[in-house]
Amino acid sequence: MHCGIEVGPLPRGSYRNHCPSCLCSRHVDVLPGDRAARCRGLMRARGVDSHPAKGHMLVHRCVECGFVRRNRVAPDDELESLLQVMKYG
Ligand SMILES: [Zn+2]
Ligand SMILES: [Zn+2]
Numbered sequence: 001m002h003c004g005i006e007v008g009p010l011p012r013g014s015y016r017n018h019c020p021s022c023l024c025s026r027h028v029d030v031l032p033g034d035r036a037a038r039c040r041g042l043m044r045a046r047g048v049d050s051h052p053a054k055g056h057m058l059v060h061r062c063v064e065c066g067f068v069r070r071n072r073v074a075p076d077d078e079l080e081s082l083l084q085v086m087k088y089g
Contacts, residue, residue, distance in 0.1 A: 018045070018058065020076045023085060027062040029069075039065050045085045048073070058085070 017032070018025035023045040030036040041064025049057045049070060056073040073082065 016074050017071055018043075018060065018074070018077075020074060021078055021081065023058060023077060023081050025060050025069075025071065027064065027067055032069075032071075037067075039067065041065060041067075043067075043069070045081075046089045048082060048086045056082075058082075 017029070025043040025045075027037050027039040027041040027043050028035050039062060041062040043060040043062045045058050046061045046068075047059040049059055051057050051070075054072055057070040058073055058077075059068065059070055061068045
């Protein structure tokens, strides 16, 4: 599983839900932060959307069940990885 994401909260209150390096996440939430999903599948970044109010959003898709979710790009996400996702998904 890539880096085996065990990601802690960001210092400034906003919680992070994906790996800054490979941008992968885990299917643990039904609603953001509720940890209610039983899937636990790996969610890979499939693209980057821009949202008028929220800025750039990462599009994550669960490799197990196909669940799609958008997450805000975190300040310490690796630019290189983001560009990779934008280009190739
Ligand atoms: Zn990772
Ligand atoms: Zn899933």
